[in-house]
Amino acid sequence: MKIRESIIRNCFMLGIAVLGGVAPAIGQTQKAVALYKNPAATVDNRVKDLLKRMTLEEKVGQLCTLLGWDMYEKNGDSVGVSAAFKDVIAKRHIGSFWATLRADPWTKKTLETGLSPKLSAMATNALQKYMIEHTRLGIPLFLAEECPHGHMAIGTTVFSTSIGQASTWDPALIKEMAGAISQEARVQGAHIGYGPVLDLVREPRWSRLEETYGEDPYLIGQMGIAMVKGFQGNNINSGVNVISTLKHFTAYGSPEGGHNGGIANTGSRELNTSYLPPFKNAIQAGALSIMASYNSIDGVPCSSNSFLLKDVLRKQWGFKGFSVSDLGGIPGLKSNHHVAADMEEAATLSMNAGLDADLGGEAYGDALIKAVNDKKVTMATIDTAVSHVLRLKFEMGLFDKPYVDVATAERTVGTAAHKQLAEKVAAESIVLLKNENGTLPLKKAVKNLAVIGPNADNMYNQLGDYTAPQPEEKIVTVLKGIQAKISSDTKLKYVKGCSIRDTSRAGMDAAVAAAKDADAVILVLGGSSARDFATSYQSTGAAVVKSAENAVSDMESGEGFDRVSLDLMGLQNELMQRIVATGKPVILVLIEGRPLNINWAAQHVPAIVNAWYPGQEGGTAVADVLFGDYNPAGRLPVSIPKSVGQLPVYYNYKSASRHDYVEMDARPLYSFGHGLSYSTFDYKQLGIDVQEKATLKVTVKLQVKNTSAVAGDEVVQLYLRDDASSVVTAVKQLKKFQRIHLQAGEQKEVTFELLPEDLMLLNIQNKWVVEPGSFTAMVGASSEDIRLKETFQVNKAVEISK
Known part of the structure; x- marks a missing residue:
């Protein structure tokens, strides 16, 4: 028996078809299994093999993500693929759909016309089955869903919106929440979760502040890391994790006049020190997808910005996933930004800038095919983009296990445990x-x-x-x-x-x-x-x-x-x-x-x-x-x-003249980091130790005591100021925080560790360095409620490779 199993396994490894569990007889001819269908082959080899087999039209189809809610037909307790789905697959070889399971007034899907978790699993299975059985190459679909504070589908758990999540100052809790969201989405057949939104917001008139983590790059970065790790876990082939799509790349949250999608007025240094770090944090945490924002920066739309999409994202940060436009973002190069005369030019600009996929699919279709045929876009550029998408489909195991279990979806979505978690997130927020x-x-x-x-x-x-x-x-x-x-x-x-x-x-x-x-x-x-x-x-x-x-x-x-x-x-x-x-x-x-x-x-x-x-x-x-x-x-x-x-009234403004107005003072009503408790807390014994032998490390310690008769949480916040610097820096900048629980009368030691990345600035030569000199550490209960303050010295310059 062991010999027979070994023969079958070896035949499979060699790409020889095995029918009915029996190896073919010697001399019997069988059609070899394509390398890309062999789960024993490496992902790189499977991608290369599949690319060689694809036509230009099939490749471009993989770069299009169409709106998905019309792709299924529901009839009572059954659901299947729609005529619209069959049509776009036949004509355009589409590789991805977005919001297939979404229900809301825009999609016109209600509790009656939309899908329950059970029907959602049945619908996604039907879509995948059609792709496997009725297309030439059998490439499975990517299904992307909105997941900012819960999977946006019927029956799922609805958590606090992102601004509330950030108010918890509890990344571990947010990671747990993201794990629950990803599980509910994945068991229904979704593969990509849109989120987290990492827009730094300095314009509250802007309509989407609720989707953000606020005004501070460090807090946003910590929340982003938590979401990415919760979404993706340790293995995107786990069956309960989804790919995280970061939004919106970049400087989208502080538009001129508060207009959604409006231009961003930011210089290069501010872009690098305030807007980009949260995205870098999330990429370093393993994020596998990122969405270009609608806005332009210094006259260049983010959807066709090669500096952002190639130089920063790929070369500097080593991003290995795929990028995608926001919905209609590439056509917007023509209709909104007027940097393209027609759709072919818009597609050309975005593809050559390094934008892999088109959400909406209006530009990466006939227009992109024409751009390739007109030699405005090379086939190598197309292959690079397609490989970014296909690689993740293989890594997620979709070619080998494209379906989900309907019973699992029915019992996993909207559980009592997730309900309790939603209550905990709400309370902490x-x-x-x-x-x-x-x-x-x-x-x-x-x-x-x-x-x-x-x-x-x-x-x-x-x-x-x-x-x-x-x-x-x-x-x-x-x-x-x-x-x-x-x-x-x-x-x-x-x-x-x-x-x-x-x-x-x-x-x-x-x-x-x-x-x-x-x-x-x-x-x-x-x-x-x-x-x-x-x-x-x-x-x-x-x-x-x-x-x-x-x-x-x-x-x-x-x-x-x-x-x-x-x-x-x-x-x-x-x-x-x-x-x-x-x-x-x-x-x-x-x-x-x-x-x-x-x-x-x-x-x-x-x-x-x-x-x-x-x-x-x-x-x-x-x-x-x-x-x-x-x-x-x-x-x-x-x-x-x-x-x-x-406005703007954010706490970490640059050192400059900020003074009161004729009508009122310049301070906000309530500052960043503010929040009261039914407990009272005392801060004392601040101590700072600077080590510069092998590598720079600053250790900050203090004691926090609950001086009330009520147990409670305190969020201890560490801010830093570079007292004299070669470029203008913030009057204070959040560097670390801890949410700790103290019983009545209890005292705890809180320790923060600062590394060169926490003390660095972007100098006049555009190099990241820690400059020797004086720094002031400020510890307190908010950006304004500083309880302890101490100055320390850094004696040696440190240059940081970015």
């Missing part, structure tokens, strides 16, 4: 901005409680953009969370009061009356990124904004909803002022996607809680904080300005 005179936590036995506001019981307003339709029973709103928390003797009155944008006063008086009858008021205001079927959308998925006067939708944030001010919209400020005028204790809870103007609230409301968009379990997390079952420790990843006239 909540930022207590203000708590005057111990207003919080509330007592559960409060006799009369009023819950008021447009975001108190609106589940979609709580979930943020890039969220699929949800069954009502799945989402715990703030109202539901409070109802589950309070004593049975408490009388609770809920009144909506007003909408986010609508100016109807129908509920205003009832809200005020409820407040007057209450012993305490929980007022839930903010914004919304909730899409609805009445909203129109561009071909890219961004919303077409209607004026506030004509709008019915609450949506004032989310892709395409850029703002001219940051004021609370509609009648929210009026509602708040009338509620506060009743004289009752008011707790303001903010559900929002961007920092909004809360100047009046900061002066007149005793307690303010910022929950961002906290996801499906957000109501439970908010209620736990309000009633003291969870001690908040979230910290702001972005500064909250007092006025749009201050």
Whole structure:
């Protein structure tokens, strides 16, 4: 028996077909198995073999990612491939689809017309089966899905949006969350997860701030590393991991005027020191895909920027994965940037710049084929791009195991464990901005409680953009969370009061009356990124904004909803002022996607809680904080300005004249890193040790003690300033942080280690160096709340190879 198995194995290794488990007889002719189909061959050899067999049209098809939600047909409890799918495969040999399982108003897929996890697995299997059995080469598909705060498909777990994730200051938790998201996507047949978004944001009027990790490159980088490692794991062929696509490369989050996709005004040094490092961190963590952004930098669109896509990404950082455009990004070279006269020229510019794949597929089709035939693009350039895509298909094992198990998808997606994880992420993300005179936590036995506001019981307003339709029973709103928390003797009155944008006063008086009858008021205001079927959308998925006067939708944030001010919209400020005028204790809870103007609230409301968009379990997390079952420790990843006239107002501005205005001071209302707790903490015994023998290493130690009677988390933040440098550097820059848990009265030693990369700057010769001289270390609870400070000296210059 062992001899027979050895013969079969050797025949397979040699590419000889084995039928029915029996080796062919001597002299019997069998068609040899193609090398690219042999799992024992190396990935490089399989890629080379497949490339040699492909036509130009088939190669270009591998570089196109089309919109996927029309590629299946659902009939009751069965699902199969659509006529549209068969047509594009036959005509264009497409290799990838995006958002096949997506459901939302743009795709017009609802809970009824979209796919459950079971049907999703069946649909992706049907697509792959068709590719294997009905195409010449049997190349499996790549299926990419949106995964920023959960896989954007029906039945999956909805986590806090990215700005909330960043507010946890807990990379280990975010890595765990990303692992759950990747598992839910992969078992349904997805292979690529779009995320994380690594845009550094300095423009809160921009509509997509909720998708980012804030204003600081180090914090963004740590969150990005966590997401990439959670998505990809240690092996993308694991069956539970997906390829991470980094977004948006680069300088997309600080557009001129806050216009989504607008130009980025940044110099080369700032690009290298602030915008690129998070992407480099994620690439070094192993990220295998990256998306070019819509914007231009210094007159060059990112979709055709060879410096970014070749020099930085490939040569400097050693990136081995594949790059992809944003949806319609390559046609945008013609329609938006006007650097291409026609689609052929647009395709030529992007392909020659090193952009591998076209999301949307409008440019990398006939136009790219024509560019090759017209000798504007070489076949070698095409082969390089195609090899980047095929290599990952082989490494993920798709040629050998293209299908997923339907039963596994049905039992793995939206589990109780993932629900608990969503609640934990939401709780850690909540930022207590203000708590005057111990207003919080509330007592559960409060006799009369009023819950008021447009975001108190609106589940979609709580979930943020890039969220699929949800069954009502799945989402715990703030109202539901409070109802589950309070004593049975408490009388609770809920009144909506007003909408986010609508100016109807129908509920205003009832809200005020409820407040007057209450012993305490929980007022839930903010914004919304909730899409609805009445909203129109561009071909890219961004919303077409209607004026506030004509709008019915609450949506004032989310892709395409850029703002001219940051004021609370509609009648929210009026509602708040009338509620506060009743004289009752008011707790303001903010559900929002961007920092909004809360100047009046900061002066007149005793307690303010910022929950961002906290996801499906957000109501439970908010209620736990309000009633003291969870001690908040979230910290702001972005500064909250007092006025749009201050913008930009980020904390780590360059050393220069920044002074007060005629109307107000220049400081933000709440600074980066700010967040309160029900505990109090003492910082002491700062010590710094500098070692310069073998390699530069600076060790920073301090003691942190919980001086309260309440156990809690503290986020210890280390900032650094280069006291005198050859180029202008930041007044302070976050370098390290730790979120630690301390019991009442407990004290811990916190240690930070700084290496040359933490002290370096880009000098006048554009070299990364650590310059000898004085540095100031600042340790505290926020960028403004610095508790300890000490200067140390570096005596030797260090040049760093980048």
